[in-house]
Amino acid sequence: MRTWSFSSAGTLFFGRHAVRHHLQDACERVRAKRAFIVTDSILVKAGILAQTLEPLTAAGVTFEVYDKVTPEPGVELVRECVAVARTSNPDVVIGLGGGSNMDTAKLVAMILAHGGDPLDYPGDCRVPGPVKPLICIPTTAGTGSEVSPAAVFTDTANHIKVSCLSPFLRPNFAIVDPLFTVTCPPKVTADSGIDALTHAIEGFCAVDNEEFPLPSGEKSVYQGKNPMADAMAQRAIMLVGKFLRRAVKDGNDLEARDGMALAGTLGGLAFSNAGVALVHAMEYPVGGAVHVSHGAGNGLLLPFVMRFNLNHRVPETAQIGVHLGKIEGNGMIELAESAIREIERLREDIGIPTRLRDLGVTEEMLPGFAAKAFAIKRLMRVNPRMPQNEGEILDIYKAAW
Structure with missing residues (x-):
């Protein structure tokens, strides 16, 4: 049996009012006195930023806010954010928002520590x-x-999304408060929810860990299917099947918001x-060429x-169909097609x-899309x-066109 490992954020806090109850503790544990917060103007207007600042003020942490992430x-934009952060000289970087905000915060934390340009780091x-030190708070x-x-x-310049993969980019703290997702509009709820499903399915259907084709001398954050990731992925799929339609229909359905917040985090742990794998490799050139959210692009191609x-x-x-709760057929092939x-x-x-x-x-x-996708070997080998x-x-691509 080939050895596998499982990693997460340093500490995960999950639940309603988690930010109120645990952000101060997280800052104290990294001995932070100055925070740089990466967010967007929508969350400022929605009052989410204000709710985040309250525990920082209570902890005596000063802060600077960059709210221009798109x-x-x-x-x-990443370069601009880094330049602002350098003048702030923070002890901790806080990513508040969706994936774009949190990813930008990760890049800022990386470049503050190691210098260089964002384009120096894509790859494994x-x-x-x-x-x-990095704290991420999803909305x-x-x-x-x-x-x-x-x-x-x-x-x-090259019209493609790129990804930096490193165990050092896992946040020190993840604080997941489902109430922070209540103001999320239906389209963003749908796009991010189908992204969670894509993450869970690609993780669950990845190449087996024992067969993961890693060339000698190369390192990879990804390692293929393993029992722990499978467990996380399957639970995420069940939660999406039960709650995504409800969350899109009624953003104030707190049970659905709780379920989808957990699905997003579990899907993240799985993938x-x-x-x-291939869904993401194919989405990167599409998303780099036309205006479509990462989640919607993934959901289209899935x-x-x-x-x-x-x-x-x-x-x-x-099994995915079973977890989604709505399949029919006689035999494994029919059930899979129904899924x-x-x-x-x-x-x-x-x-x-x-x-x-x-x-x-x-x-x-x-x-051109096909050539770019095929070149992303670190994702191809997971498929x-x-x-x-x-x-x-x-x-x-032609079938999806």
């Missing part, structure tokens, strides 16, 4: 050591960035150990990739786009069915 941030295990339910070792931003992988993950795909159809129904019910052409993608873009060439990926 969805799917480009490298220029290229961060040379610990980063500035969406889905990205899992609060517990993950990944930070994603857009390389605007950040097992890995994400059923098409699942069909590509199906013969290599029939039992797992059937994919249920994901398509869920996608349509919550308003996720179903065709690349609806995002403004032209057919002429697809070969249970390794694409053999760009043409196989192009066929999936």
Whole structure:
């Protein structure tokens, strides 16, 4: 049996009012006196930032706020945020918001510690050591960035999203308060929720840990399927099946918000150990070329990739349907196909786009997308069915177009 490991954020606090009760403690445990908060203007207007500042003030922590993060941030924004942070000289960096805000905070913490430019670090295990103390507080339910070792931003010159992967990018503290997601609008709730499902499914259907194709001398944060990641992924899938439609329909449904907040975190724990794969590799060039959220892009591509992988993950795909609660069929293949159809129904019910052409993608873009996706080997090797060439990926894009 091949050895596997399981990692998370240093400490996870979860529950209603978790920020009020635990942010002061987190700051004290890293001996912070000056905080740099990375967030966005929407959360300022919604009063979420004010709720976050209260325990900081009570702890005697001074702070500076950068509230200009935009969805799917480009490298220029990250550089600007780093420049502001340098003048603040913080003891701790706090990422408050969705995945874009938390990922930007991770990049700031990394560059404050090690210098350089954001584009120096994309890839696996290229961060040379610990980063500035980092606290992540999600206000969406889905990205899992609060517990993950990944930070994603857009390389605007090359029109592709890139990811820095390092165990040093896991936050010291993740504080998940489902009440912070109540103001999240339906579209963002849907996009982040389908992202949580994608994370859980890619982690659950990843290549087996014992077969993970890591070349000699290379390091990888991802390591393929293992029992702990499987347990997290399956629970996340069940929660999404039960609560995502409800959370999109009624943002004040607190039971649904609790369930989806947990689904997002569990999905993050699953994928950040097992890995994400072909769905993410294919979404990166799409998201870098057209204006679509990472979650919506993943949700669009997910059923098409699942069909590509199906013969290599029939039992797992059937089990996904069982966890979602709505499948029918006689035999494993029929159950697995029914599971994919249920994901398509869920996608349509919550308003996720179903065709690349609806995002403004032209057919002429697809070969370039396929070349870029095929080049992301660190994700390709996690997929249970390794694409053999760009043409196989192009066929999936064409089916989704």
